[in-house]
Amino acid sequence: MTIAPASILPLRLDGVCYDAGGKRLVDGVSLAFAAGPRTLILGPNGAGKSLLLRLAHGLLAPTAGLVLWQGPDARNAGRHQAMVFQRPVMLRRSAAANIDYALRLRGVPRDSRRPRVEEALERAGLERFAGTPARALSIGEQQRLALARAWATLPQVLFLDEPTASLDPAATWAVEGIIDAIHRAGTKIVMTTHDLAQARRLADDIVFLNHGRVVEQGTAERFFASPRTPEAAAFIAGTLRW
Amino acid sequence: MHDIAAAFATSFGLILTLDQGLVEIVLRSLQVSLLAVGAAAIVGLPLGAAVALLRFPGRRAVAILLSSLMGLPPVVVGLIVYLLLSRAGPLGVLGLLFTPSAMVAAQFVLVTPIVAALARQVVEDLWAEYEEQLRSLGAGPRRAIATLLWDGRFSLMTALLAGFGRASAEVGAVMIVGGNIDHVTRVMTTAIALETSKGDLALALGLGLILIALSLLVNGAAFVVRDLARSGA
Ligand SMILES: Nc1ncnc2c1ncn2[C@@H]1O[C@H](COP(=O)(O)OP(=O)(O)OP(=O)(O)O)[C@@H](O)[C@H]1O
Ligand SMILES: [Mg+2]
Numbered sequence: 501m502t503i504a505p506a507s508i509l510p511l512r513l514d515g516v517c518y519d520a521g522g523k524r525l526v527d528g529v530s531l532a533f534a535a536g537p538r539t540l541i542l543g544p545n546g547a548g549k550s551l552l553l554r555l556a557h558g559l560l561a562p563t564a565g566l567v568l569w570q571g572p573d574a575r576n577a578g579r580h581q582a583m584v585f586q587r588p589v590m591l592r593r594s595a596a597a598n599i600d601y602a603l604r605l606r607g608v609p610r611d612s613r614r615p616r617v618e619e620a621l622e623r624a625g626l627e628r629f630a631g632t633p634a635r636a637l638s639i640g641e642q643q644r645l646a647l648a649r650a651w652a653t654l655p656q657v658l659f660l661d662e663p664t665a666s667l668d669p670a671a672t673w674a675v676e677g678i679i680d681a682i683h684r685a686g687t688k689i690v691m692t693t694h695d696l697a698q699a700r701r702l703a704d705d706i707v708f709l710n711h712g713r714v715v716e717q718g719t720a721e722r723f724f725a726s727p728r729t730p731e732a733a734a735f736i737a738g739t740l741r742w
Numbered sequence: 743m744h745d746i747a748a749a750f751a752t753s754f755g756l757i758l759t760l761d762q763g764l765v766e767i768v769l770r771s772l773q774v775s776l777l778a779v780g781a782a783a784i785v786g787l788p789l790g791a792a793v794a795l796l797r798f799p800g801r802r803a804v805a806i807l808l809s810s811l812m813g814l815p816p817v818v819v820g821l822i823v824y825l826l827l828s829r830a831g832p833l834g835v836l837g838l839l840f841t842p843s844a845m846v847a848a849q850f851v852l853v854t855p856i857v858a859a860l861a862r863q864v865v866e867d868l869w870a871e872y873e874e875q876l877r878s879l880g881a882g883p884r885r886a887i888a889t890l891l892w893d894g895r896f897s898l899m900t901a902l903l904a905g906f907g908r909a910s911a912e913v914g915a916v917m918i919v920g921g922n923i924d925h926v927t928r929v930m931t932t933a934i935a936l937e938t939s940k941g942d943l944a945l946a947l948g949l950g951l952i953l954i955a956l957s958l959l960v961n962g963a964a965f966v967v968r969d970l971a972r973s974g975a
């Protein structure tokens with residue numbers, strides 16, 4: 501059996517700001533992400549959810565503030581996290597080769613890649629598309645493949661940017677099932693959504709973002725039962741204006 | 743009128759009987775142009791990718807330069823390579839002037855900017871799409887370049903075909919550095935130019951027909967490649 505590697509978590513954001521086009525788009529965000537509970541970042545369109553995920557994942561450098569991995573294995577933070585983007589990015593190769601590619605970049609030897617690719621495809625219900633060019637798949641299938649690809653690398657933290665935004669209910673259900681399985685397998689899920697129902701289904705913790713600021717954070721139970729701010733209450737009631 | 747009809751008949755005869763002189767010239771043409779395009783691919787593809795991906799001062803200037811070099815007049819390239827290779831030139835000691843190698847060199851100079859400029863465009867577009875995903879997966883610069891070249895392979899193949907089309911059709915550069923020496927440096931285009939002026943229309947026409955067929959083939963291949971690219975393979 502493999503020994504569980506040392507964790508890169510917790511992750512702390514400390515006063516993180518991000519400016520572009522002369523505007524402050526992410527404004528003084530301080531948050532802590534611990535291993536375990538699923539954190540959902542909730543907020544309306546343009547709140548800064550995608551930017552925040554990119555900052556946390558290291559794709560964007562904050563204008564001010566710090567992104568700190570504080571676990572014992574923080575040094576290797578890069579190789580123990582993965583992200584699935586709002587619009588899936590598929591390499592111009594088969595579904596299986598897309599997953600194989602990710603494993604190769606993580607230094608997984610050829611012999612062990614094959615079974616892991618097959619397993620990942622199977623978990624996402626995509627076995628019969630193994631040889632299909634990834635970009636010929638439907639958006640829903642591509643989204644599942646993106647999840648399978650991220651999962652195959654066995655990340656400790658998985659950032660998901662609205663993974664179901666453009667999917668129909670059946671595909672949404674399938675993707676949520678995969679996310680749930682990844683969570684149960686021990687990966688920390690950090691996911692954005694503007695879908696309240698989805699947040700109720702999946703969230704353990706909620707971060708509510710509006711205009712680039714963290715308006716509220718806490719357990720999902722508390723957030724939905726008794727929001728502390730008028731903005732959060734309005735968002736839950738569906739009457740938030742901007 | 744009668745002469746032309748006769749010339750056509752003879753030229754078909756040359757092609758159908760695989761006339762030795764004709765075949766020799768065709769093979770040499772293919773050899774020179776394929777070698778030139780091969781070398782241009784080795785230099786031009788990574789160069790184009792580098793200009794697309796690396797951030798260095800003057801990058802835009804290099805990109806513009808590459809694009810403008812795409813239209814270099816072959817005779818000028820021929821002249822420059824001639825000067826470089828001539829006895830008194832800096833590379834004169836190599837003794838390459840009026841050899842097929844000199845022709846490969848000239849076509850290489852002609853084709854490399856085409857390959858590099860098209861490759862830059864392809865890689866830049868692909869990078870815009872892939873950048874975040876590749877960085878997220880942990881790809882370093884070298885891996886990223888290899889991935890972009892591989893995933894852009896069909897579009898890049900089109901660039902190589904464009905380069906081959908240009909190389910095999912040009913006459914100015916190979917004429918100057920090759921000299922159209924029979925059995926040594928005579929290729930299709932130089933033979934056509936020379937034989938026409940000498941009045942041997944049959945050989946010129948025969949080669950012309952083959953050149954046209956080749957050009958159709960190259961363009962057809964480009965279409966096939968483009969379809970493959972669209973199929974998302
Ligand atoms: N490079 C940029 N330059 C200028 N403005 C930007 C840039 N990137 C993002 N923005 C703006 O920042 C704001 C937040 O963007 P972000 O994509 O994070 O929103 P979001 O919460 O993910 O929204 P959605 O739910 O629509 O995905 C938006 O108003 C967007 O227009
Ligand atoms: Mg977004």
